[in-house]
Amino acid sequence: MGDTADxxxxxxxxxxxxxRKAAKxxxxxxxxxxxxxxxxxxxxxxxxxxxxxxLVGTDGGWGDLVAPTYAVAELAAQKxxxxxxxxxxxxxxxxxxxxxxxxxxxxxxxxxxxANPAA
Numbered sequence: 001m002g003d004t005a006d007x008x009x010x011x012x013x014x015x016x017x018x019x020r021k022a023a024k025x026x027x028x029x030x031x032x033x034x035x036x037x038x039x040x041x042x043x044x045x046x047x048x049x050x051x052x053x054x055l056v057g058t059d060g061g062w063g064d065l066v067a068p069t070y071a072v073a074e075l076a077a078q079k080x081x082x083x084x085x086x087x088x089x090x091x092x093x094x095x096x097x098x099x100x101x102x103x104x105x106x107x108x109x110x111x112x113x114x115a116n117p118a119a
Contacts, residue, residue, distance in 0.1 A: 018072050025065055025076035029055065033080070036061040040083045042092065043073050053077065054088060060097025 033039035036057020044052045046066070051073040053065045067073035077084055085092050 018069070018075070021068060022072050022075035022079055025053065025067055025072070026079035028065055029053070029076060029080035029082055032057065032061075032063055033082070040085060040092070040095075041077060042085045042088045043070065043077070044088070045070060053082075055082075056092065056095050060095055062096045 029039065029041070032055050036059045038058040039055050041056065042054045044054060046052050050066050050068045051070045053067060053073050053076065055063050055065070065076075067076060076082075
Protein backbone atom coordinates (compact mmCIF):
# COMPACT_ATOMS: atom_id res chain seq x y z
CA MET A 1 0.00 0.00 0.00
CA GLY A 2 2.97 2.28 0.55
CA ASP A 3 3.85 1.99 -3.13
CA THR A 4 0.46 3.41 -4.13
CA ALA A 5 0.84 6.36 -1.77
CA ASP A 6 4.38 7.03 -3.05
CA UNK A 7 3.18 6.86 -6.65
CA UNK A 8 0.28 9.22 -5.94
CA UNK A 9 2.61 11.68 -4.21
CA UNK A 10 5.07 11.58 -7.10
CA UNK A 11 2.27 12.12 -9.64
CA UNK A 12 0.92 15.02 -7.57
CA UNK A 13 4.35 16.65 -7.48
CA UNK A 14 4.76 16.16 -11.24
CA UNK A 15 1.33 17.72 -11.85
CA UNK A 16 2.23 20.74 -9.72
CA UNK A 17 5.51 21.16 -11.62
CA UNK A 18 3.66 21.01 -14.95
CA UNK A 19 1.09 23.52 -13.70
CA ARG A 20 3.88 25.91 -12.64
CA LYS A 21 5.63 25.56 -16.01
CA ALA A 22 2.33 26.12 -17.87
CA ALA A 23 1.59 29.19 -15.74
CA LYS A 24 5.05 30.62 -16.49
CA UNK A 25 4.60 30.01 -20.22
CA UNK A 26 1.08 31.51 -20.09
CA UNK A 27 2.54 34.65 -18.51
CA UNK A 28 5.11 34.89 -21.33
CA UNK A 29 2.40 34.33 -23.95
CA UNK A 30 0.33 37.08 -22.34
CA UNK A 31 3.27 39.48 -22.37
CA UNK A 32 3.89 38.75 -26.05
CA UNK A 33 0.22 39.27 -26.88
CA UNK A 34 0.15 42.56 -24.98
CA UNK A 35 3.26 43.81 -26.80
CA UNK A 36 1.92 42.82 -30.24
CA UNK A 37 -1.75 43.79 -29.96
CA UNK A 38 -2.95 40.22 -29.48
CA UNK A 39 -1.65 36.87 -30.65
CA UNK A 40 -2.55 33.51 -32.11
CA UNK A 41 -0.45 30.38 -32.08
CA UNK A 42 0.30 26.88 -33.24
CA UNK A 43 1.80 23.94 -31.37
CA UNK A 44 4.51 21.86 -33.04
CA UNK A 45 6.03 18.71 -31.56
CA UNK A 46 9.84 18.96 -31.76
CA UNK A 47 10.84 15.54 -30.52
CA UNK A 48 12.49 14.97 -27.15
CA UNK A 49 12.97 18.71 -26.70
CA UNK A 50 9.21 19.09 -26.24
CA UNK A 51 6.67 21.22 -28.05
CA UNK A 52 7.21 24.58 -29.71
CA UNK A 53 4.55 27.23 -29.17
CA UNK A 54 4.75 29.47 -32.25
CA LEU A 55 3.25 32.90 -31.61
CA VAL A 56 2.13 35.40 -34.25
CA GLY A 57 1.09 38.84 -33.07
CA THR A 58 -1.68 40.92 -34.59
CA ASP A 59 1.02 43.33 -35.78
CA GLY A 60 2.89 40.52 -37.58
CA GLY A 61 5.57 40.13 -34.91
CA TRP A 62 6.43 36.56 -34.13
CA GLY A 63 8.23 34.45 -31.59
CA ASP A 64 8.24 31.05 -30.02
CA LEU A 65 8.49 29.29 -26.71
CA VAL A 66 9.28 25.67 -25.90
CA ALA A 67 7.25 23.60 -23.47
CA PRO A 68 8.55 20.29 -22.12
CA THR A 69 5.46 18.39 -23.34
CA TYR A 70 2.49 18.86 -25.63
CA ALA A 71 0.15 18.74 -22.62
CA VAL A 72 2.01 21.60 -20.91
CA ALA A 73 1.93 23.63 -24.14
CA GLU A 74 -1.84 23.10 -24.47
CA LEU A 75 -2.39 24.05 -20.83
CA ALA A 76 -0.28 27.19 -21.21
CA ALA A 77 -2.18 28.23 -24.33
CA GLN A 78 -5.48 27.61 -22.55
CA LYS A 79 -4.42 29.61 -19.48
CA UNK A 80 -3.30 32.50 -21.72
CA UNK A 81 -6.49 32.42 -23.81
CA UNK A 82 -4.41 31.85 -26.95
CA UNK A 83 -6.30 30.91 -30.10
CA UNK A 84 -4.55 27.90 -31.62
CA UNK A 85 -4.33 26.89 -35.26
CA UNK A 86 -4.06 23.22 -36.21
CA UNK A 87 -1.43 23.98 -38.84
CA UNK A 88 0.98 26.74 -39.74
CA UNK A 89 -0.73 27.03 -43.10
CA UNK A 90 -0.33 29.69 -45.76
CA UNK A 91 -3.02 32.01 -44.43
CA UNK A 92 -1.57 31.97 -40.92
CA UNK A 93 2.01 32.26 -42.21
CA UNK A 94 1.09 35.33 -44.27
CA UNK A 95 0.47 37.23 -41.03
CA UNK A 96 4.17 36.97 -40.08
CA UNK A 97 6.22 40.05 -40.86
CA UNK A 98 9.93 39.53 -41.22
CA UNK A 99 12.58 42.21 -41.24
CA UNK A 100 16.05 42.66 -42.71
CA UNK A 101 17.64 40.53 -39.99
CA UNK A 102 15.56 37.46 -40.83
CA UNK A 103 16.10 37.87 -44.57
CA UNK A 104 19.87 38.11 -44.24
CA UNK A 105 19.96 35.15 -41.84
CA UNK A 106 17.88 33.01 -44.21
CA UNK A 107 19.95 33.96 -47.25
CA UNK A 108 23.31 33.97 -45.49
CA UNK A 109 26.16 35.14 -47.64
CA UNK A 110 23.94 35.51 -50.71
CA UNK A 111 22.60 38.81 -49.36
CA UNK A 112 25.59 39.82 -47.30
CA UNK A 113 24.31 38.23 -44.13
CA UNK A 114 26.32 36.17 -41.67
CA ALA A 115 27.64 32.87 -42.97
CA ASN A 116 26.21 29.66 -41.63
CA PRO A 117 28.93 27.72 -39.81
CA ALA A 118 30.10 24.53 -41.50
CA ALA A 119 28.24 21.49 -40.25
